[in-house]
Amino acid sequence: MMAGNFINRLLRNEEGATLTEFGFVAPILIMMIMGIFDMAHSQYTSALMNGAMQQAARDLTLETAGSQQSNIDQRVIDAVADVTPGTATVTLEKLSHYDFSDIGEAEEFADDNGDGVCNDNEVFADANENGQWDADRGQTGIGGARDAVLYTAVVTYPRLFPMYGLAGLPQNVTLRASTVLRNQPYDEQNRSTATGNCP
Template identity: 65%
Template sequence: MRRLHRIGDFLRQLRDDRSGVTLVEFAFVGPVLILMVIGLFDIAHTQYTSSVLHGALQKAGRDLTLENANSQEANIDQRVADQVRSLMPASATVVFEKVSHFDFADIGEPEEFTDQNDDDICNNNEPYVDTNDNGQWDADRGKDGIGGARDAVLYTARVSYPRLFPLYGMIGLPQEVTLEASTVLRNQPFDEQNDRITTTRNCT
């Protein structure tokens, strides 16, 4: 009986003992808190990088519209890449795309064609206007490059880099972060604009 009494006293002391409660509670709360902090850092870094990318691209886009842009194109691209890579791992990739159009209204528009069979596809020898003069129908009528005087240029930069924080493996995010920024500007009127191409061809 005395032993049972001592065991009972021990169990009551154990029940009433509050030391170590904080450690146990942290064991439950800590992983969630750490995950949230890592997630906030990941989101903040992505947003900041995106902001820097957009700012650098806006400046580069304005530089590309100047008369001497053709000779400075590589340097302008490199400045954007260097500014963005300063925030990213060394393995980050930066890809640029420049597409020139006769007018702002042409941006993102397909080349016009006569849809004789009403299938919304340029085929079966249907006539189309080869606006970019590359010998085939395109879903975007722009030309590669920055074009000439008075042309509207769509300048796009795509950045890919591995996430800095290991959050992706815990909540199913992709390991690679991909950011994209675009700007549209018109080249300065340093010369007469080339005439709009109206070559008519046929879809295959």
């Protein structure tokens, strides 16, 4: 009889229920809070990168940009380094094109066999003058007068919070920022007329 009374009292006892409920909710709540902070940091870093890229684009359009490239690049890297962990890597890429319409376009080739692939010794227009057919006709660097330049920054850094695995997120954050600019018309623009043969 005593055991029955004890069990009944135990079943009716609600002391500590809040703590138990919090134990169920806390991990999810903490993961949500960390996720919000992680997303906010990524958005802030992305906005800062875009601002740094816009400033760099304005500086790169000047006639003297060729001698200032390393300083301009370093300013972008420094801006990103201010808000990312010390282990972050920043990669900068500049591809120059004859015109805006060339950005992201493959080099043209004579598709003699109609298979849509540059092969079988087909002739291609070597727009970037590197001796091989490329899916992007951009030439490395800021190019010359009047060229359209695609300037891209890619930053990779480890996530700031350790619960990324529980949320199914990758360990590293990778952000990209790009800007397109046109060099000042301080000289005549050169367009490559070189050709090559597809392998």
